[in-house]
Amino acid sequence: MTIQSDTTVQSETTSAIDSATRSDADAIAVRPRTSVLSALAARITGEVHGPGDPGYDEARSGFNLLAEQRPAVIAVPVNRFDVVEAVRFAADEGLRVAIQATGHGPGAAADGALLINTSAMTDVTVDPIARTATVGAGAKWGPVLAQASAHGLAPLLGSTTDVGVVGYTLGGGFGWLGRKHGLSSDAVRSFDLVTPDGNPLRVSATSHPDIFWALRGGGAGSIGVVTGVVIDLYPVSTVYAGNLFYPADDATEILRRFGEWAPQQSEDLTSSVCLMNFPPLDAVPEPLRGRSFTLIRGCWAGDLDEGRATIDQWREWKAPEIDMWSEMPFAAADAISMDPTDPMPAMVTTEWLDTLPDEVIDILTTRVQPKPGSMPLVLFAELRHGGGAVAHGAADSPNDLGRNGTFLLEMASVVPDPHVGLAIESALRLTREALAPYVTGAAYLNFVEGEDKTARSASSFSDGNRRRLAAIKAALDPGNRFCHGITLA
Ligand SMILES: Cc1cc2nc3c(=O)[nH]c(=O)nc-3n(C[C@H](O)[C@H](O)[C@H](O)COP(=O)(O)OP(=O)(O)OC[C@H]3O[C@@H](n4cnc5c(N)ncnc54)[C@H](O)[C@@H]3O)c2cc1C
CATH class of the missing domain: 3.40.462.20 (Vanillyl-alcohol Oxidase; Chain A, domain 3)
Structure with missing residues (x-):
């Protein structure tokens, strides 16, 4: 499978990347820790934390305090360009990549990996005419529900507004409107994705439909970083x-x-x-x-x-x-x-x-x-x-x-x-x-959380779907560096 970038997003991103500092591709293990961290810090606007830095402990923890993880480095992107740079940095350095928004649904511990903590990417915009919400990777359901309900609309959130929209939706998303309107993954119009090789794509039913299909229930942490999502809202007040x-x-x-x-x-x-x-x-x-x-x-x-x-x-x-x-x-x-x-x-x-x-x-x-x-x-x-x-x-x-x-x-x-x-x-x-x-x-x-998520992922997919997901995974992430969420390989 050949993955083409979305041309609009690509040109937007390329200019930002051109002006950023590229690190050399030396193996992370043989370089002084500070030079690795500063190479990434020079490439993104958001914060970068290594073990022992102020901010490291806060950025590696989330809602579930049982999930103990010690990433090699943590990036806290503030926009999509930062995510592209962080993912390219990880590809250059051969680092595994884990993603966390709120830490409500931790996967396998991100020990030794690059953890991309999306919690600063919290933009939410509601379009009451189109009945959609455009939601950043780190946003929780609270602001989406509040903005939508001002227009007599509702998103398909779950049992709490404290959970992250993107992580919840990538795993399905079964809430109190589920039997009437479906899972949150059914409500997605498009995802903005940064693929494991750092390629920004907009995926929808008509653009990269295979990836769109995979993300709607199989995508949490497995085939790139979703930087934003457009979801349908429903007339529920x-x-x-x-x-x-x-x-x-x-x-x-x-x-x-x-x-x-x-x-x-x-x-x-x-x-x-x-x-x-x-x-x-x-x-x-x-x-x-x-x-x-x-x-x-x-x-x-x-x-x-x-x-x-x-x-x-x-x-x-x-x-x-x-x-x-x-x-x-x-x-x-x-x-x-x-x-x-x-x-x-x-x-x-x-x-x-x-x-x-x-x-x-x-x-x-x-x-x-x-x-x-x-x-x-x-x-x-x-x-x-x-x-x-x-x-x-x-x-x-x-x-x-x-x-x-x-x-x-x-x-x-x-x-x-x-x-x-x-x-x-x-x-x-x-x-x-x-x-x-x-x-x-x-x-x-x-x-399912932690190692259980890795062990039980396959049970969620029928044989045909498992093969289709494995092919998508192999095309996007042949080295399986995105191995801390749902397992597709
Ligand atoms: C109190 C509570 C109530 C809940 N209620 C419900 C419910 O009613 N219905 C329901 O379906 N679920 C529910 N859940 C489960 C919840 O939906 C999952 O735990 C979900 O994964 C949380 O997403 P998050 O982004 O908040 O958490 P995180 O732990 O930050 O992320 C979860 C996983 O999603 C992946 N991920 C997150 N962001 C991205 C991204 N930008 N790109 C790619 N992958 C990403 C990562 O692999 C990560 O491990 C609940 C959980 C809790 C703790």
Whole structure:
């Protein structure tokens, strides 16, 4: 496959590159550290950090404090030209390249690599006429949602506005409008990409369509650095959304009921059932602190009276202890999942299931709910109802298997110290092993992290898609230097 650069972007970039200082191509290992860092620093406007520099520790850490990484060098680009220069520098030096925006979804540790930290590239522009948002590589969902909702529009963000738009979208992106409008990757009109050899391209359905296809669900960290994205916005303003809090002891009955109820619902509803163990922390509101619940959670993005009537089916079945479903502006969507926003050490894992037989319900309740008097090892186990537009888009997506199933299980834990970490790691692993006979075997790639992302990437792609992705990867990155995200090789 031959990759041609986009001519407009190329000429824009070439002039910037011509005026920049080129480093020689000596191997990084035999050059004094300061000369390598200063060679890169001379080429970009943004900051460059090496181990021990002020700013190095901040630039290498992100939301998940468990992800420990020691890059050889960190570039913090402020624009697309910086990214081109940093990627060309890495190619010249034979460096592996890792990318981080917020650190919500770390891949394999970037030890010894060039880490491109995009967190300074936060431009967001909303075009209410075209119903699109143009978003920089480091922007989070918060400003996109705020700007879009001022025009009665919404993006396909996930459970929190704190996650990065580009990383979330490259891995799929399943949020509270998912069953109605699809994954965030379905909403992409174009990506601005810098390929592993430092070539700037604009890719879309009509320009480099193969690369466009690969990026929409298989692209996180694997075939270059995305510097910006244009995404569709949807006419969603007021929704009916929230949580019903039932006692933890009702979990078996509720999981059984949800397994039958959810598949009968309209695509206007994206919902989940969640076994939640709220930690005993001051940040958790008093009525929830240190307590376990079974939640019926979701968002109805259709006729509001129909939405209320749909959730009334649960209220009529059994009155919840706390009822937080109500009409709300979609701009307040963070209130649905109530995700934490402060960085924390966390572990996450996932499986897809097509049904919820009693065996699965038994495994989840016995392993996730704490025994009396003991601390829970799993913070929550949430089963999101998939299908609808989440599944409709699978045929055109690289991650066809990884977005196709009826219930998407996500289990997450907070790891207060390394000793508890071993117990948590084993609790999550043993729960997955017990569930093995009942799962589809495909991973939803946004819910796997670290080495697990490398190990489980292939399960998300059907055989044909895996071969197509491998060919795209081989053409763009034959040396596999972009090896810290989703694995395509
Ligand atoms: C609290 C929380 C809630 C979440 N909720 C949801 C949810 O509802 N739905 C859902 O689908 N996911 C959800 N996620 C998962 C999240 O979408 C993924 O972790 C995603 O990868 C985060 O992207 P990021 O850019 O914020 O994180 P980062 O860790 O900075 O990036 C994640 C990965 O994306 C790649 N990447 C990032 N930027 C670029 C770029 N510019 N070019 C190429 N590759 C890049 C890198 O390989 C990187 O390892 C959640 C995660 C957390 C922690």
